[in-house]
Amino acid sequence: MNVRGEIVEVREPREVSTQYGERSLAELVIRPDPDRSGAGTDGGSGNGDGDGAATADGGATPASGTTLTPEPTTVTLWGKWTHTAEHAEPGMELLVTDAEENEYRGDVGYATSGDSYVVLEPGFLVDVTDVRSWVQCPRMYYLNKLSGIPLNYPVAKGTIVHEVFGDLLRGRELEESIDERVAEAGLELGLLGMEADEVRDEVRRNAAAIEGWLSQGTLTESEAADAASSEWDGGPTEDDWRSEYTLISPTFGIKGRADALRRGTPVELKTGKNTKRDPRFQDKIQAACYALMLEERGVPADTGTLLYTKNTALDRDEATGDLSPAKDFSVGKGLLEFVVRQRNEIAATEFDSSVPTGYEADAKCEYCFEKDTCMVVAGRLGQESKAGAIGRAVPEEERDYFDRFYRAIEAERRETHREYRKLWEQTAEERADADRALIDLEP
Structure with missing residues (x-):
């Protein structure tokens, strides 16, 4: 089942002895x-299979005659999820x-449990590129908010x-x-x-890298026919690519637009070079964010691809070095959990509009190309x-x-997120009553 509610108290992490040894x-x-807690499956995908009706955030409403007590209760986070507890605060x-x-x-x-995910401030939508920047350096995430493109x-x-990549697809x-x-x-x-x-x-x-990659792994006629005869499960066929595909996760509070989806595999295009065998770590995290959202939709995305066109x-x-443009990597549960923990750090930082230091x-x-900018901003604004x-x-x-204006802009951002959430928290009729949608239109 899924449990959701406001944090009342945060207790210090500790080590305990169990039958499996020492654990945190x-x-x-x-x-x-009670309206957002209840039965749920698939790691919070929101496909409840209990007696209650599934809600958009991954929980379920109680079954008829069932009530969930609003009294405070204790939630125990095991293992690496204690890292998220270190960033939690009452009121979140x-x-x-x-x-x-x-x-x-x-x-x-x-x-x-072994299948659990822990999400802080799930209503706060974090962009995939922000998760990538945060993993690279939290200070860079902050600087990106201050500067335009x-x-x-x-x-x-x-x-x-x-744009050419999308056209070729x-x-x-x-x-x-x-x-x-x-x-x-x-x-x-x-x-x-x-x-x-x-x-x-x-x-x-x-574009030569893109064309070469597209020519690999072409489906046979029978495979293409089988794929075309079935409903899309998140994996495009040879003739059914998904490019610039927007994904939103109400459960994990993540949104982003994947460069491409190839048979359930997220593909990210990078115009730089990478002569190492493995993708850059921050690039892997970006693709893993899309894999996480695909898994929430029931698409088993266990592989990601980075395409370095240069x-x-x-x-x-x-x-x-390795000059092949396409670099695949495996997406496991541990990597997906890491993505959620990093996303939680961003949500915790934005909860009180604190400024990252980089530590x-x-x-x-x-080695950072933003070092000079970072030092100047810190010096002029008196930041650590x-x-x-x-x-x-x-x-x-x-x-x-x-x-004062920075905090005002961040408050406005949170209000925007609150309006965004109404897309799945409210029905079309409710949004129309609030003058937020038009329904029953005819061509």
Whole structure:
């Protein structure tokens, strides 16, 4: 069953002796929400198979004649889920999927099982790219919120290559796609002083990796016929790709848009190079986020693919290492749990609008391309930073002004998330009554 409610008390983690040896546990006291707790399956997918009706957040409403007490109860988090307890605070909302019910001296409690996930503030939607940035460095996640998308050539080229990638998945001719996408980005490329022919040539070299990858693993006629005759289960067939596919998880509080889904496998396109055998860790985390959301939908995504398109543009006589653009990796339960724990850290940080310092992760500042920016921001705003700080802080009243508007923007973001949640928390009729939707339209 799933248990969801507001945290009342957070107790210190401790080590206990069990029949399996020493184990870590942490106890949280929550006030269960009877409308959002109940039977659930598939790791919180919301497909309840008990007597109650499943709710959109992965719980179920109580069956007829059944009531869930709103009295505080204890939830025990075992193993690595104690890491999430370290970030929990009273007032936060907690969701535990596939929890085990136990009773001690007449008091009913719950504990995590081997299939459980623990989610802090499940109503707070965290973007997949934010999880990637946080894993890379929490300080970078914060800096990305302060700055807009820069106007530089790598960003412009990456956008074009992603658009061409989507066109190829939809069966469009390569040259036609390149010409149109470069023309669409003409203003940005002109401001950057780039020539269209030069850009087209570089995009074409990156697209070679995409074409080569698409030609691999083509379905046979019988496999394609079998796939086409069945309903989509999250895995596109040769003629039924999913590109730029939006995924939202009400259970885990994650949203994002996958570059592509290939037979249930999330595929992420990177326009940089990677000559190592394995994908970069932060890239794996990004793809694993999509795998987590696919599994919530009942799609067993046990593999992810990273496609580094610049590998095909490297001179093979000079470059060393693994130059293959496509790099697959396995997605296991441990990696998915890690994704949820990292997402929980972001939700906990945003709960009180605290500013990350960088010490929350193991990032090496000397290799970071944002190091100078990080140090300047820390110095001017009087913040603590793992990379250090340079410059003299602006006057205190200006820092107060910045802090006040920063918190106001974050409060507005939370209100946006609250409205977003109504898409699955309210019926179409309820949204229409609140002037948030139009229903019964006819063509």
